[in-house]
Amino acid sequence: MMDDPDLCKPYTRLQRDLNDISSINNRTWALESALNALIDAPAADGSPADTERIIPSAERRERHRTRLRLTYADDLVPLYDGAERMEARATLSILRDRLRPDDWTLITSTAAGENYAGIARRSGATAASLRIRALRIRRRLIQLAA
Known part of the structure; x- marks a missing residue:
């Protein structure tokens, strides 16, 4: 991946954005998902993954998971x-x-x-x-x- 400058720039930008966040939240999980997408699944034409679509989708998914954890917190504690x-x-x-x-x-x-x-x-x-x-x-x- 690092041999391709088209993939290097978005990866470096996302790494920098992730480094600037001092807490773990929905945004950090979304940035991690985008980084994983850049590494794991470049588009068929060789262009980088669509991080502008991946990040909001991953943030929504994490918000939903957080809401479920909060809603069912009592059920998560073993009885x-x-x-x-x-x-x-x-x-x-x-x-x-x-x-x-x-x-x-x-x-x-x-x-x-x-x-x-x-x-x-x-x-x-x-x-x-x-x-x-x-x-x-x-x-x-x-x-x-x-």
Whole structure:
């Protein structure tokens, strides 16, 4: 990427903008998304990614996630005591042993809130195929847990 001056200038500008922000907020996550887009997915014609579109979209997505976290904050706090946690941990360990490592990674990534597009970029699969795989894994986990 750094060999192409057309990609270097927008990347440097976004890095500078990100460096000027002293707190983590929706804007910083949006700038990170734009930086990732410049690195991961240049346009088919070789031009840099459309950061002017990516940044507002990512900011909206982060505002929505923040609103959900605030709306459902009480639901995010576990309501279990120590014994139930230990039992859940033991059950998860058994289930993890019965799954392939890449299936476990997919399920835990989606459970942690990562979107399929991000997992797809990392794994080299398509988002649609990951959704189907996750559905099949969940069905298998239901059977194993029963």
